[in-house]
Amino acid sequence: MTHATPKGPPAPRTAREVLDRSQHFLAQRGLPGARREAELLVANAIGLDRLGLYLELDRPLDKDELDRAREAVLRRSKGEPAAYILGRREFYGRSFAVRPGVLIPRPETELLVDRARELVEELIVEGTDEPRLADLGTGSGCIAITMLLECPTTRVLALDLSPEAVEIAGENAKALEVPTERFGLRCGDAFEGLAALAPGGVDLLLSNPPYIDPRVGDELAADVRAHEPALALFAPDGDPDHWARRLMQERERLLSPGGRALVELGFDQAPRLEALAAASGLEVRIHPDLEGIPRLLEFGR
């Protein structure tokens, strides 16, 4: 007597079928933007970008491609950020390597680069031909490397306390062909490192520091809290303004005469820092991001 083997739904074969099923799977698990996420993960699993995927929708996938796509979609469904699964994230039009241990660059940080480019132009017009920049808490190196590539006459010092971040920033600098003679990358405390390596201060100080109060850490998206490094996210307990305040207080030591600083802020920091600046007679500018959130603090020496 023969036994019929129980049959589930047939395994998907073409890229289109895998894409549709992955989208469905992610949507069922409540993931917003499931189509786009599925496109990114499936395309990456078969070594293509999203456009390439659409050109090959009818191509049957081999077993390795299918396994990679399934694993990626499963990891994403459990909340792992897509950037860590793909190992990359776009920033300012370039692709940066990222891994757990380094913050995933955020689109709002591009605002800091936009403003920093304007300030570099001003410095050059005012006669500083080779402006010296520092990026404190460089993470993947996204700010420092972008500045060097967008403003090739600058010299940029990038500091981070995390050895993993410094390793990844170094990989990104190499992959993006940053001129090594203009780029300094060091592992260590940002404030001590800057004082030691640029004793006269820098012309433009840039930082996207950790600014989340651990006391409200529960309000963070679960994906962020579970996967991104605490050192990159959290300020000292109860003091989300710690970095920005310290940069303001130590500005005369950190900035050269005529130097300026740009610091990314959390959504509710600006009023407190403006009040602090006013109390000490320091003029500051606050730049809103595209959502109208006061995102960037700018001040001079």
Ligand SMILES: C[S@@+](CC[C@H](N)C(=O)[O-])C[C@H]1O[C@@H](n2cnc3c(N)ncnc32)[C@H](O)[C@@H]1O
């Ligand atoms: C919010 S992340 C920013 C990363 C990157 N600049 C970006 O915008 O994606 C802050 C970074 O500061 C680093 N960091 C935290 N404390 C530090 C310290 N005392 N000195 C230097 N870097 C520090 C973290 O490791 C992390 O890479």
